[in-house]
Amino acid sequence: MSDINLDKEKNKVKSEKRMREIMTSYYIEAKTAELNNRKVAWITSGGPVEPLIAMDIIPVYPENHGAMIGASKMGSDLCAKAEGMGYSSDLCSYARADISCATVNGGPIGGLPKPDLLVCCNNICGTVLKWYEVQARYFKVPLFIFDTPFCHTEFSQEAKRYVLRQTEEYVLFLEGIMGRKMDHDRMKEVGRLSLEGQRLWQKVLDTAINKPSPLTAFDAFFHLALIVTLRGTQQTVDYYTMLLQEMEERVKEGIGAIPHEKYRLLWDNLPIWYRMKWLSEKFAKNDTCLVADTYTSAWCGGLKYMDENDFFNSAAEGYTRSYLNLGVDQMAEIVLAMIDKYQVHGLVMHSNRSCKPYSFGQYDIQRIVKKKRGLPSLIIEADMVDERSFSESQVETRIDAFVEMIRENKAGV
Numbered sequence: 001m002s003d004i005n006l007d008k009e010k011n012k013v014k015s016e017k018r019m020r021e022i023m024t025s026y027y028i029e030a031k032t033a034e035l036n037n038r039k040v041a042w043i044t045s046g047g048p049v050e051p052l053i054a055m056d057i058i059p060v061y062p063e064n065h066g067a068m069i070g071a072s073k074m075g076s077d078l079c080a081k082a083e084g085m086g087y088s089s090d091l092c093s094y095a096r097a098d099i100s101c102a103t104v105n106g107g108p109i110g111g112l113p114k115p116d117l118l119v120c121c122n123n124i125c126g127t128v129l130k131w132y133e134v135q136a137r138y139f140k141v142p143l144f145i146f147d148t149p150f151c152h153t154e155f156s157q158e159a160k161r162y163v164l165r166q167t168e169e170y171v172l173f174l175e176g177i178m179g180r181k182m183d184h185d186r187m188k189e190v191g192r193l194s195l196e197g198q199r200l201w202q203k204v205l206d207t208a209i210n211k212p213s214p215l216t217a218f219d220a221f222f223h224l225a226l227i228v229t230l231r232g233t234q235q236t237v238d239y240y241t242m243l244l245q246e247m248e249e250r251v252k253e254g255i256g257a258i259p260h261e262k263y264r265l266l267w268d269n270l271p272i273w274y275r276m277k278w279l280s281e282k283f284a285k286n287d288t289c290l291v292a293d294t295y296t297s298a299w300c301g302g303l304k305y306m307d308e309n310d311f312f313n314s315a316a317e318g319y320t321r322s323y324l325n326l327g328v329d330q331m332a333e334i335v336l337a338m339i340d341k342y343q344v345h346g347l348v349m350h351s352n353r354s355c356k357p358y359s360f361g362q363y364d365i366q367r368i369v370k371k372k373r374g375l376p377s378l379i380i381e382a383d384m385v386d387e388r389s390f391s392e393s394q395v396e397t398r399i400d401a402f403v404e405m406i407r408e409n410k411a412g413v
C-alpha cells in the first residue's frame with residue numbers, strides 16, 4: 001500500500017459504517033410504515049420534529065432525500081424532468097428533484113414513502129411553502145404550516161406568543177390525525193433527547209478546534225444525517241456519543257482528518273453533494289482542511305435558547321432563530337464567532353444557485369469578514385444538486401488561486 005493509501009486508511013472515520021446501517025434501517029422502516037400501521041410525515045429540515053417522534057409518527061425529510069439524489073448524481077435528470085413539468089429552473093433543486101421524483105418513484109431509493117401528512121416550517125425559506133402545497137395537492141394529504149417570523153434583529157414577545165400558539169395548534173393537528181392525545185411525559189423525554197443529541201453534535205463539531213482537526217466539514221456533511229432525521233431519539237444520542245468518542249481518540253493520538261493540515265478554512269452554505277469527493281481531495285491535496293461550516297452547525301445553533309425542562313416554550317425561540325431566519329448582520333456575527341473559535345485562515349462560500357436565503361447575503365458577509373478579521377474568501381458558484389451549474393475547470397482554477405493567496409497571507413508575503 002502506498003503512503004497516501006495508508007494515510008487514507010488511517011484517516012477514515014470508523015463510525016461511518018454504523019451511520020450507514022442506521023440510515024438503511026430508518027428508510028426500510030419508513031418504506032414499510034403502511035404494512036406496520038405507522039404513519040409517515042414529510043417535514044422540512046428545520047421543522048419541529050419532536051412532536052412527531054412523541055406521537056410515534058415517522059418523520060421523512062425530502063431535503064435529506066434531495067441530498068441523496070445529489071450525491072448519487074441523479075439531480076440533473078430529475079431537475080430537468082421538473083422543468084419539463086413546467087417548474088422554473090430557478091426553483092430550488094431540492095424542490096424540483098422532489099416534485100418530479102414523486103411522480104416516477106425515482107432517485108437512489110426508488111422514491112420516498114408516501115406521506116400521510118406534511119409539516120412545513122418556513123424557518124429556512126419561503127420556497128418550502130409552495131413546494132409543500134404542491135405535494136399536499138399531489139398526495140391529497142393534510143398540510144400543517146408552522147410559520148416562524150423572520151428575525152431581522154430580535155425575537156419579540158409578540159413573535160414568541162405567535163409561534164407558541166402554533167405549537168399548540170400543531171399538537172392538536174397531530175392528535176386529530178392520530179385519533180389520540182399526546183402523552184406529555186413522552187414529549188418531555190423526546191425534548192430531552194433532542195437537546196442531548198444537539199449538545200453531542202455540537203461537541204463532535206467542536207473537536208475540530210484541535211490542530212490537526214480530526215474531522216473535516218465533508219465528514220460533518222455525512223454525519224449530519226441523524227441530527228436532521230432522527231432528532232429526539234435515543235439512537236441519535238447513542239450514535240453521536242460513539243462518534244464523539246472516536247473523534248476524541250483521534251485528537252489524543254494526533255490523527256488529522258487530512259494527512260498534512262497546514263491551512264484551515266470555514267465553509268459556508270450547503271454542500272455540493274455530487275462533488276464532495278472531488279472537493280475534499282482537491283483541498284486535502286493542498287494541505288487545506290475545511291474544519292467547520294455554517295450548515296451543519298445550524299442543527300445546534302438554537303441550543304442556547306432551549307431548555308429541556310421547558311421544551312415547548314423554549315423551542316419556539318430556538319426554532320425561530322434558525323440560521324437562515326436571521327438578518328445578515330446576525331449571520332455575520334455567527335460567521336465571525338466561528339472564524340475565531342476554529343482559528344481559520346479563510347472562508348469558502350458556496351454561492352448556491354438554489355438556496356437564495358443562504359446565498360444573497362454572502363457578499364455582505366464576505367465584506368464584513370474582510371473588514372473585521374482581514375481574511376480572504378473564495379466564492380464557488382454552483383448548486384447543491386443540479387450538476388448543470390458546476391464548472392470543474394472554473395472551480396479548480398479558483399481554488400488553486402485561493403490556496404496560493406492563503407499561503408502567501410500565512411507566510412506574510
Ligand code: SF4
Pocket residue numbers: 063092093094095124125126127128270324354355356357358
Ligand atoms: S431554498 Fe434553501 S433552505 Fe429552502 S429548501 Fe431549498 S436549499 Fe433548503
